[in-house]
Amino acid sequence: MRHTLVCLILSFLITGCSLTNMDKMEAIEYSVLQWERADFSSLNKFDPMIESFEGILSLFLDKKLTFSIAAISYPTIDPNGEPVTASGLVYHPLNAKSKGAIIFMPMAHLNRDGGTSEELYVTEGMMALLGYTVIIPDLIGSGISKDRVVPFLMAENTGRVAWDMYRAASQYIWEQFNYLLPAQVSIMGYSLGGSAALATQKHIETYHSNTVKIKEVFAGGGPYDLPVGFSAYARTGISEYPAVPHTILAFDHYYKLHLDYSQIFAGALLENKNYQTWLHGEYNADKLKELLGYNLHAYMHEDFFKPYQQQNQEFQKLWKCLPENSVTQGWRPKGPIFLIHSNADVIVPVECAEAALVKLRKAGGEVVLHKYPGDHYTVGYLYFIRAMLRYL
Numbered sequence: 001m002r003h004t005l006v007c008l009i010l011s012f013l014i015t016g017c018s019l020t021n022m023d024k025m026e027a028i029e030y031s032v033l034q035w036e037r038a039d040f041s042s043l044n045k046f047d048p049m050i051e052s053f054e055g056i057l058s059l060f061l062d063k064k065l066t067f068s069i070a071a072i073s074y075p076t077i078d079p080n081g082e083p084v085t086a087s088g089l090v091y092h093p094l095n096a097k098s099k100g101a102i103i104f105m106p107m108a109h110l111n112r113d114g115g116t117s118e119e120l121y122v123t124e125g126m127m128a129l130l131g132y133t134v135i136i137p138d139l140i141g142s143g144i145s146k147d148r149v150v151p152f153l154m155a156e157n158t159g160r161v162a163w164d165m166y167r168a169a170s171q172y173i174w175e176q177f178n179y180l181l182p183a184q185v186s187i188m189g190y191s192l193g194g195s196a197a198l199a200t201q202k203h204i205e206t207y208h209s210n211t212v213k214i215k216e217v218f219a220g221g222g223p224y225d226l227p228v229g230f231s232a233y234a235r236t237g238i239s240e241y242p243a244v245p246h247t248i249l250a251f252d253h254y255y256k257l258h259l260d261y262s263q264i265f266a267g268a269l270l271e272n273k274n275y276q277t278w279l280h281g282e283y284n285a286d287k288l289k290e291l292l293g294y295n296l297h298a299y300m301h302e303d304f305f306k307p308y309q310q311q312n313q314e315f316q317k318l319w320k321c322l323p324e325n326s327v328t329q330g331w332r333p334k335g336p337i338f339l340i341h342s343n344a345d346v347i348v349p350v351e352c353a354e355a356a357l358v359k360l361r362k363a364g365g366e367v368v369l370h371k372y373p374g375d376h377y378t379v380g381y382l383y384f385i386r387a388m389l390r391y392l
Helices: 002-015 040-046 123-130 155-177 192-207 226-236 243-255 267-273 285-292 313-319 350-362 376-390
Strands: 031-039 066-077 083-093 101-105 133-137 184-190 213-220 337-342 367-372
Touching: 031 040, 040 123, 066 123, 066 155, 083 123, 083 155, 101 123, 101 155, 101 192, 123 133, 123 184, 123 376, 133 155, 155 192, 184 192, 184 376, 192 213, 192 337, 213 376, 226 243, 226 350, 243 313, 267 285, 337 350, 337 376, 350 367
Parallel strands: 101 133, 101 184, 184 213, 213 337, 337 367
Antiparallel strands: 031 066, 066 083, 083 133
């Protein structure tokens, strides 16, 4: 006990910042799956886009910085409360004081070979190059839990799994590096990670605000409001990314809706029940785009495009699940939220971000939205560049 107290005092003096109250954070077991030491020379491993900015970044980054990358596993639960082992990555500086903690929620992994625990260098980890401690959950269905159905866009479970990853990472960092994470954490994420970032903020501020404070959320391109997003897809009939069918399968599985897919899908997706294989991790996003195309009319039942009152019973069962999985409802954000979005996004309609701005402000949150020209991917690159500049 005396040794622990001395370590706490020394850590406070060394870090010079407020500390997370470990006594209030329930202990959690973890296992280290992989570990590697990295430095500035690893820049090109994170993302080809980042490598192209190596010359500029070298002017701002500490080229002597070394940091560790660990893939860890930890226990959590699925949307039905069943125990499951999940995984994720933890980046932590080795030869410098950490500038702070960032929970960086991952972009979507549609195939079962995705997940941060299987690849130590991921785009979300680039903030480690700036000297931050970066925590990246795989979420269920990726990494070590790739045999599970992905709870696609299921907000409450996303927040819970991310929180358990944060607990495991906090314990790992303390035990391995004698470092306590700051009492404030930033949360980031783009695309699916954007809505996951707000889901994580909502979970922490709802259940753990006495333990951890959200410094800010910097998110982009996220499907924050599902009814608004689904309505936009139905109106335009266009989706460059197969988010709609994946969401439907996830909700059907975890909510036990027992959907009749002959009233949900059409075309090649329904033929020979291809949805049973195509949407269960056999193919990555590029292959699914090749199989399905961008025209929703080619693989969604005609009732999807009708007003709610005119849709068949199967779609009405699904629609009842959408509001509770929208991070625009049911809470008042305490930490400030900064959003960016493409104003011509055909993967995640910009209406999702506009709805988040209006609804979360109305709830009393501090929310800012910046819209940019370009597609989802172009603004995605901008998001990561702005993230690097924001946290220099």
